[in-house]
Amino acid sequence: MGPRWKGKGSEGKALADPMSKIVSQLKSSLIQSDSHGLLSGCSVLLEVETEQTALLNRSCFGRPIITAQKDKQWFQLGMEEAFYLCYNLKCLKIFSYDECTKNDDELWNYMKSKRETFPDLFKAYSHLRTRNWVVRSGSQYGVDFIAYRHHPALVHSEYAVLVLSGGDGNANGRLRVWSDFQCTLRLCGSVAKTLLVLRIDKNGVGAGSPSCLESYSVEESTITRWSPEQSREDKTVAENGTEQEICFEHEPSSWSLQRTTSS
Amino acid sequence: MEVEEWASSSGGTSDSEVCVPDTNDEEHYFTSGDIPKLQFRKNISRAHWDDEMGMAEVVGKKGSMWTTIGIVRSSKIYCSIEETLFLAERGELSLLDADDRSVPLKDIYKKVAEGKSGCCWESFEVYRHLRSLGYIVGRHGIPWTVKSIKKKPPSVEGTLELEVIIDQKFEDLNLVNELFNNIRIDEVRPVFDVYPPNSKFRKSSPGNPSFVLCMTSGHPPSKPEIEDLERQCNGIPLKFCHVEYGCVSFFSFNRVELPVLP
Numbered sequence: 001m002g003p004r005w006k007g008k009g010s011e012g013k014a015l016a017d018p019m020s021k022i023v024s025q026l027k028s029s030l031i032q033s034d035s036h037g038l039l040s041g042c043s044v045l046l047e048v049e050t051e052q053t054a055l056l057n058r059s060c061f062g063r064p065i066i067t068a069q070k071d072k073q074w075f076q077l078g079m080e081e082a083f084y085l086c087y088n089l090k091c092l093k094i095f096s097y098d099e100c101t102k103n104d105d106e107l108w109n110y111m112k113s114k115r116e117t118f119p120d121l122f123k124a125y126s127h128l129r130t131r132n133w134v135v136r137s138g139s140q141y142g143v144d145f146i147a148y149r150h151h152p153a154l155v156h157s158e159y160a161v162l163v164l165s166g167g168d169g170n171a172n173g174r175l176r177v178w179s180d181f182q183c184t185l186r187l188c189g190s191v192a193k194t195l196l197v198l199r200i201d202k203n204g205v206g207a208g209s210p211s212c213l214e215s216y217s218v219e220e221s222t223i224t225r226w227s228p229e230q231s232r233e234d235k236t237v238a239e240n241g242t243e244q245e246i247c248f249e250h251e252p253s254s255w256s257l258q259r260t261t262s263s
Numbered sequence: 264m265e266v267e268e269w270a271s272s273s274g275g276t277s278d279s280e281v282c283v284p285d286t287n288d289e290e291h292y293f294t295s296g297d298i299p300k301l302q303f304r305k306n307i308s309r310a311h312w313d314d315e316m317g318m319a320e321v322v323g324k325k326g327s328m329w330t331t332i333g334i335v336r337s338s339k340i341y342c343s344i345e346e347t348l349f350l351a352e353r354g355e356l357s358l359l360d361a362d363d364r365s366v367p368l369k370d371i372y373k374k375v376a377e378g379k380s381g382c383c384w385e386s387f388e389v390y391r392h393l394r395s396l397g398y399i400v401g402r403h404g405i406p407w408t409v410k411s412i413k414k415k416p417p418s419v420e421g422t423l424e425l426e427v428i429i430d431q432k433f434e435d436l437n438l439v440n441e442l443f444n445n446i447r448i449d450e451v452r453p454v455f456d457v458y459p460p461n462s463k464f465r466k467s468s469p470g471n472p473s474f475v476l477c478m479t480s481g482h483p484p485s486k487p488e489i490e491d492l493e494r495q496c497n498g499i500p501l502k503f504c505h506v507e508y509g510c511v512s513f514f515s516f517n518r519v520e521l522p523v524l525p
Binding site for chain 2 (some may be wrong): 038039040041042043045047053058060063065066067068069070071074076078096098115116127136137139140151152153245254
């Protein structure tokens with residue numbers, strides 16, 4: 001399944017305005033205004049000027065909070081988004097209610113305490129963001145994230161992303177039994193997304209501090225269902241990367257997992 | 264047990280085989296002009312924040328929402344932090360500090376972040392979500408009025424003890440937040456009593472809530488946890504809620520017995 005652009009001019013618009021450029025504009029704007037976000041529960045609240053409102057919208061970080069306040073706009077950032085802006089892009093400082101700015105380590109520990117799997121989820125998030133994919137929450141589709149090639153106003157999301165922890169076991173417990181695969185693929189198929197599995201291997205370095213992230217490795221694979229009924233005249237195989245296909249044979253009870261690697 | 268998803272913030276996904284474009288995506292704002300702003304209101308209620316109490320005392324009531332917001336003690340209305348922030352975000356309430364200066368939204372957000380007033384950001388999001396849909400939401404186990412304690416049906420056994428305490432020293436509203444603050448973060452806990460939208464709602468005779476809403480953190484509730492809560496809420500249905508990236512989802516866990524078919 002290739003990218004599904006929304007309308008005619010969208011692909012051109014996206015090409016002319018690459019996400020990397022928008023994010024770097026956001027970065028310089030936030031640095032310039034010495035932006036500070038307030039840590040509250042599993043969110044970071046950020047009050048911004050008009051220019052940054054536009055940049056946050058165009059780069060798809062956070063979601064606006066609708067208030068009656070006129071001059072400024074409030075945004076709510078998720079933990080991965082906030083940590084990415086703070087740790088990777090170094091353009092956002094985060095403080096707690098008592099006005100104390102949290103350093104990277106404190107923030108990392110706070111977020112880990114809120115969500116055990118934060119280190120893996122963040123690695124996956126930053127893996128995609130550094131590759132200039134737009135990453136949003138996948139909770140509507142029962143996955144960890146969804147990934148867009150560009151702004152969601154221009155293109156439908158391409159991947160439903162599940163984050164699995166390699167090495168030290170499957171921490172978030174996804175895709176353990178066949179019914180999990182059937183369930184996830186059925187849903188992804190009906191909303192026209194490809195299931196992308198990001199397997200995070202901590203390579204034995206643990207998650208003591210955010211500097212551990214550098215040692216983590218990420219393995220990308222897609223899982224698709226292959227339907228013999230619909231494929232009799234179609235000989236195309238996966239176009240790139242490693243593709244795992246699940247073949248559904250005539251007897252519904254006999255599933256087989258096929259890992260096809262194409263070059 | 265049957266798990267039923269009761270509602271979700273941005274609508275469900277249709278159960279269709281065909282490829283549907285993801286029209287159910289959350290709102291995406293491309294330009295800042297797309298973000299809706301709430302209308303400026305002329306009649307703004309006013310309330311004084313009481314730090315010790317962790318609640319706001321309403322000093323100027325404007326609008327009809329006061330029939331369903333705030334608890335009544337000694338003929339005064341007190342707003343919890345979630346009610347205060349909800350109204351302040353919408354520009355319906357101006358919160359005043361000790362010197363009668365208006366407290367900016369930022370400082371109310373900070374109060375929630377501090378977590379001392381018995382409500383974290385996630386509980387606030389849940390409150391806002393239900394309240395915006397017209398549901399009437401009160402803190403679980405906290406009577407709307409002192410009068411209503413006596414009228415409360417005896418079915419709510421789990422909270423009887425609490426009611427007696429509140430009855431005895433209702434002027435000590437600190438209790439309201441203490442009850443919330445002393446609860447450990449990790450557990451599943453009943454948070455709100457939720458009533459359906461009802462223009463005839465009366466704080467003095469609210470009736471039974473249509474369900475008790477429980478918040479979970481991280482993990483879905485275990486079977487013993489659900490059973491324990493069901494015992495506590497004696498007959499009033501439970502719903503469980505999960506908040507992630509600003510999306511609120513509600514779930515019911517209902518035991519069912521399938522009929523034996525011919």
